[in-house]
Amino acid sequence: xxxxxxxxxxxxxxxxxxxxxxxxxxxxxxxxxxxxxxxxxxxxxxxxxxxxxxxxxxxxxxxxxxxxxxxxxxxxxxxxxxxxxxxxxxxxxxxxxxxxxxxxxxxxxxxxxxxxxxxxxxxxxxxxxxxxxxxxxxxxxxxxxxxxxxxxxxxxxxxxxxxxxxxxxxxxxxxxxxxxxxxxxxxxxxxxxxxxxxxxxxxxxxxxxxxxxxxxxxxxxxxxxxxxxxxxxxxxxxxxxxxxxxxxxxxxxxxxxxxxxxxxxxxxxxxxxxxxxxxxxxxxxxxxxxxxxxxxxxxxxxxxxxxxxxxxxxxxxxxxxxxxxxxxxxxxxxxxxxxxxxxxxxxxxxxxxxxxxxxxxxxxxxxxxxxxxxxxxxxxxxxxxxxxxxxxxxxx
Numbered sequence: 001x002x003x004x005x006x007x008x009x010x011x012x013x014x015x016x017x018x019x020x021x022x023x024x025x026x027x028x029x030x031x032x033x034x035x036x037x038x039x040x041x042x043x044x045x046x047x048x049x050x051x052x053x054x055x056x057x058x059x060x061x062x063x064x065x066x067x068x069x070x071x072x073x074x075x076x077x078x079x080x081x082x083x084x085x086x087x088x089x090x091x092x093x094x095x096x097x098x099x100x101x102x103x104x105x106x107x108x109x110x111x112x113x114x115x116x117x118x119x120x121x122x123x124x125x126x127x128x129x130x131x132x133x134x135x136x137x138x139x140x141x142x143x144x145x146x147x148x149x150x151x152x153x154x155x156x157x158x159x160x161x162x163x164x165x166x167x168x169x170x171x172x173x174x175x176x177x178x179x180x181x182x183x184x185x186x187x188x189x190x191x192x193x194x195x196x197x198x199x200x201x202x203x204x205x206x207x208x209x210x211x212x213x214x215x216x217x218x219x220x221x222x223x224x225x226x227x228x229x230x231x232x233x234x235x236x237x238x239x240x241x242x243x244x245x246x247x248x249x250x251x252x253x254x255x256x257x258x259x260x261x262x263x264x265x266x267x268x269x270x271x272x273x274x275x276x277x278x279x280x281x282x283x284x285x286x287x288x289x290x291x292x293x294x295x296x297x298x299x300x301x302x303x304x305x306x307x308x309x310x311x312x313x314x315x316x317x318x319x320x321x322x323x324x325x326x327x328x329x330x331x332x333x334x335x336x337x338x339x340x341x342x343x344x345x346x347x348x349x350x351x352x353x354x355x356x357x358x359x360x361x362x363x364x365x366x367x368x369x370x371x372x373x374x375x376x377x378x379x380x381x382x383x384x385x386x387x388x389x390x391x392x393x394x395x396x
Contacts, residue, residue: 001271004339007278007305014280014287015312018239020170026158029150031211032168033315038144040161043134048098051129055111056081056102057089059124068117075099089118098130105129137161147317149211169315171213175234176203179245179255180293181222198363199244199298203291206302207242209396210310227258235262235283240313242306245293255290259283265290271377273338274360275301287313294360300341300372303395323374324389329353332381339377343369344389352389 002010021035050056057069069089075081077095084090084101091113092098092105103126110122137143143157144150150158150166158166183197184190197219207214215238220230234241243255256279259265265281265288275297279290289306291298308319329351332342343355343365352373355365372395374388381387 001269001276001338003271004304007268007270008308011280011305011309012312015309017315018169018172018313021167022170023165023167026155026164026166029155029166029168030152032150032166032171033211034144034146034148034150035167035169035315037142037146038158038161038163038166040137040139040141040143042137042161043139044137044160045131045133045135047133049131050092050094050096050098050105051131052105052107053093054105054107054129055089055118055120056084056092056098056105057120057124058084058086058102059104059126059128061087062120062124068114068119071113071116071118089120091118103127103130145317147315149311149316171211172240172310172314173215173238174207174212174310175215175217175238175241176200176207177217177230177234177241177243178219179222179227179243180219183219185219198295199291199293202295202299202363203242203244203302206299206307206396207310210307211314212310222254224254224257227254228261231255231258231283231288232262235286235288238286240287240289240310241283242289242291244291244298255279259288259290263288270301270305271338272301272304273336273340275304275341276338278305292360295363296343296366297360299366303372303392304341307395321390321394324391325386326389327351328373328381328383328385328387330381331383332375332379335378335380336375337377340373340375341390342373342375344373345370346389352387 070087072084072088072090073081074091075096076093080097081090081099084099090099104124106120106124107129110120112119144154178197178200182193182195184194186196204214204216217230217234220227231241256265256267259281263281263283265279268278269276270278275292277292278301281288291301311319329347330353342358344352347353355368357365371392372390374390
């Protein structure tokens with residue numbers, strides 16, 4: 001069986017970032033991947049400004065009388081004030097430009113205003129409470145690199161330098177197919193021997209969360225000709241084709257034979273649990289990923305294997321997911337030759353507990369869990385031992 005790290009290395013090598021780009025409004029860019037680095041054309045802030053409400057003045061004036069500063073006016077955010085003369089101060093508000101002649105802002109809590117004068121009752125240093133021009137971003141700085149996925153904070157950063165349009169990679173076009181005559185769509189009555197198609201909706205949600213442009217092609221009947229036709233049509237119009245089920249060696253599993261007729265198929269046995277069967281292939285210019293049919297297996301293998309591949313195909317530079325080391329609130333006394341990914345969640349005490357049923361068909365475990373515990377082959381765990389914990393929030 002192929003170890004997970006080796007499988008990931010092969011997937012990374014096979015992932016070809018999408019080449020098509022498009023220029024879109026910043027407000028529509030959430031989750032999109034930058035096609036080119038963004039360089040600042042302005043300083044941020046663009047001028048020295050007050051970090052709080054108070055009084056702008058020159059610190060050197062403390063060394064000479066008068067004890068009170070003469071108030072020369074007020075400057076609100078968005079206004080520009082006149083230069084200060086020696087011994088003068090100006091009422092200033094957060095974000096307002098610091099006037100020429102001032103080199104500090106005394107916050108209003110340490111000042112006492114009396115008519116046209118103000119007294120400062122705390123020591124000041126030059127630069128105090130002033131946000132200097134360019135201290136956040138200097139002109140010419142690369143603020144975001146090629147391959148950055150735009151989160152809300154990145155969108156705010158781009159707006160701060162005046163970017164209204166961004167050049168991003170086109171969304172990865174993914175076709176999703178389900179296989180199996182036993183599948184029935186939610187909303188229809190279940191007849192004997194049928195089950196509802198849960199994988200279709202779980203995988204649809206996972207793909208949409210990655211920002212893929214998804215075409216849901218529904219259920220493919222369990223026949224070789226129907227499978228060949230569906231895969232050929234999907235590959236002609238998409239970057240990646242994904243199926244769940246149908247990649248094993250049963251007489252009703254036609255995906256393997258269809259792939260071998262249409263293109264290339266590399267069927268792997270991954271040394272993980274759940275989710276041993278996994279397929280990577282090619283149909284023309286399109287990549288193919290075959291996931292196992294059991295619901296938890298399909299979900300976990302998508303997160304561990306398909307997700308980083310799709311992110312790299314989407315042009316994302318960094319596909320790593322942070323792992324935590326936390327104390328176990330459970331025992332795992334049995335040694336397993338496969339690498340286990342157990343559905344788990346954090347307790348109020350900061351430990352990790354397991355869902356009691358870890359079967360590959362137990363979808364309730366995924367809803368209950370907020371992470372996966374990574375148990376190495378041969379590893380046993382006693383309560384209190386440190387375990388590797390992958391938060392689902394980092395994988396969705």
